[in-house]
Amino acid sequence: MTTKSQRRVWAVWPMAITIAGAAVLCWVFLVPPGIYRWAKSAYESCNNKLRQVHGAQLMWSSDHGGDTNAILTLEDLVAPSGYFKERPVCPEGGTYVLGRVLDYPRCSIPMHSLEFGHVKAHDEDGWPLGGVSVTLALPGKPLRTATTDQQGKVLLTGFPASEGTEWANGKVSASLAGFASETRDVKDGWPMSFRLKREPSSSSPGQAQN
Ligand SMILES: [Zn+2]
Numbered sequence: 386m387t388t389k390s391q392r393r394v395w396a397v398w399p400m401a402i403t404i405a406g407a408a409v410l411c412w413v414f415l416v417p418p419g420i421y422r423w424a425k426s427a428y429e430s431c432n433n434k435l436r437q438v439h440g441a442q443l444m445w446s447s448d449h450g451g452d453t454n455a456i457l458t459l460e461d462l463v464a465p466s467g468y469f470k471e472r473p474v475c476p477e478g479g480t481y482v483l484g485r486v487l488d489y490p491r492c493s494i495p496m497h498s499l500e501f502g503h504v505k506a507h508d509e510d511g512w513p514l515g516g517v518s519v520t521l522a523l524p525g526k527p528l529r530t531a532t533t534d535q536q537g538k539v540l541l542t543g544f545p546a547s548e549g550t551e552w553a554n555g556k557v558s559a560s561l562a563g564f565a566s567e568t569r570d571v572k573d574g575w576p577m578s579f580r581l582k583r584e585p586s587s588s589s590p591g592q593a594q595n
Contacts, residue, residue: 424496427476428544431497434473438481438490439499441468446486453486495574496553502542503576506533506559513537514561514581521571523555541577 441462446453459481462468475481479494489499506517515535520528521542531539541557555571564581571577 425544428497428501430476431479431492431494432499432501434475435481435490435492435497435499437469438462438473438483442483442486442490444468456485457483459483495572496544498575500576501544502540504531504533504539504541504557504559504579505576506537506561506579506581508564509580509582514564517559517561517564517579517581519557519559519577519579521555521557523552523571 438459442457445457445462445468446455449455459472463470463472473481475492475494475497477494477497479492479497481490481492483490491498504519506514506519508514513533513535514537515533517533517537518530519533519539519541520530522528529542531541533539553572556568557571557577558566558568559579559581560566561581563584563586565584567579567581569577569579
């Protein structure tokens, strides 16, 4: 025997399922592109600020006899010198850290970098390694590969490494014959810097006995 209230409960189910289904569809189709657009515009806006900060560092340098060794702070560039009227702020609340004048300033948010997608490779002594094969692996995407130049540098990818946000789960690996391969997480930030260790090998020319 079905009471009136039980019938009402059963009548509610199809509507609840429809609403839940619509919510899932919204989540799947609207939220990820929304997050991606937001992440991309925050990245672009932050990089514009970083570019302006770097420009101000260079201006400061030319106003101070070409001093490129100085390590400035944002305060040096805002008041009273007036390179900036207002303190530049990262749209995602990252903190700006300035290095020497010729080095790009950094944001504490790893993806906000003027060197996004750049890879640098050197050996344990700090010498640049050319010919290093670097590979970007993103979930569900074809691999991207590139080879470092004689300065040990290469641009591996631009910001939208893929259409979604899955680049945050990506990995970059570097390999060169005679060296141990290394892998890093994309979310550790850019530029990706590899310090490859020479593999001990009895057949390597320098170490051959007799
Ligand atoms: Zn930022």
